[in-house]
Amino acid sequence: MSVWAVVVAAGRGERAGLGENKVLHRYGGVSVLSRTLRALQKSALFDGCVLVLAARDRDACEAVFRQEGICPLVRAIAEGGQTRQASVLNGLKALPEDCEIVAIHDAARPFVSEDILARSIELARQTGSGVACAPVVDTVKEVGEDGGVKTLDRSRLRAAQTPQTFRRAEIVRAAQEAEKNGWLATDDADLYERCWGRVTLFTAPDSPANIKLTTREDFMRGESAFRVGTGFDAHRLVEGRKLVLCGVEVPCARGLDGHSDADVAVHALMDAMLGALGLGDIGRHFPDSDEAFRGVSSMLLLAQVMRMMEERGWRVANADVTIVAQRPKLAPYIGTMRANIAEALGVAEDCANVKATTTERLGYEGREEGISAQAVVLLAKGCA
């Protein structure tokens, strides 16, 4: 019995006015669609995903996936329909027989959290449906045809979001009934309710962050939310150690001395990130005195710093790392280092730069006593 997602991406994004389907729009080098798929993938809650795309976007989508890689969770692609409801129906039809639970999710909601996904699946298992909602923050007025205004009780209002998760058999039945009877709805919960009588709504602490990117303003939001940090580190070159830089083992007679793998470049990068977050430095989070960090790959520590950053709502906009070494020659390894760093930071390769320089034999790096590294990182919030 498996749990699947249907991700609908077949709209036109007219209200966003970006001149392209908004879900293919990139910020920080990664499209909204890939961000949404990665959020589902990262939760590890799904066995597969049906992606619903419009035929007119096929070329643009292929270009995006060539650049960003198609998320391995995507196991089938279904054709979009004229309306969201029609797109969802096509997605449901492409689900495998053994799918028990299906989460329908807007490609335009890349900020969905693991907690929200998990809650909606759990409720669908227990009650048949689990519909993510946000509390309403504005006072809502209903304007009658005669111009009369009624103020609704805000505490009883919910704004429906996605994921909207259901027992597959039940939502398929509801979607078929809708098709047969000509019911129209802007969300799946409405159809489910008409067919089965009651849906289960829930709100979660991070519901307000689970916005649907809809207007141009949504894409501009957070434009001014930036943080910058710098990092520096140096390690001594000694016999009998491996030389690891940006996660790449570089052939060399000597390696850097240190408690972990002594990846001086990643240490500088982590310090830059922690600096931007106002969280001190790596010594505070991964102390030398802790045996757990002995010999550990610094890339694993970087993944932990990434988690700290994401928990606070930030993402990397770009990073620039400089390694200062007289020898060995690092040029042949720079491409792999850069790819490693880009992947670890979740950014496109042109947003992660790694460069190497010598000091013309000046100083401790020039005398080949050690290697140092510097990093600058810019963090951003929202779609900035």
Ligand code: CTP
């Ligand atoms: N969607 C879809 N098929 C449609 C219409 C919408 O798959 N015929 C998807 C959109 O791609 C989006 C989600 O449904 O991920 C939510 O819809 P909405 O925010 O309305 O997106 P768009 O329809 O693309 O935007 P607009 O209404 O501004 O044109």
Ligand code: MG
């Ligand atoms: Mg729409």
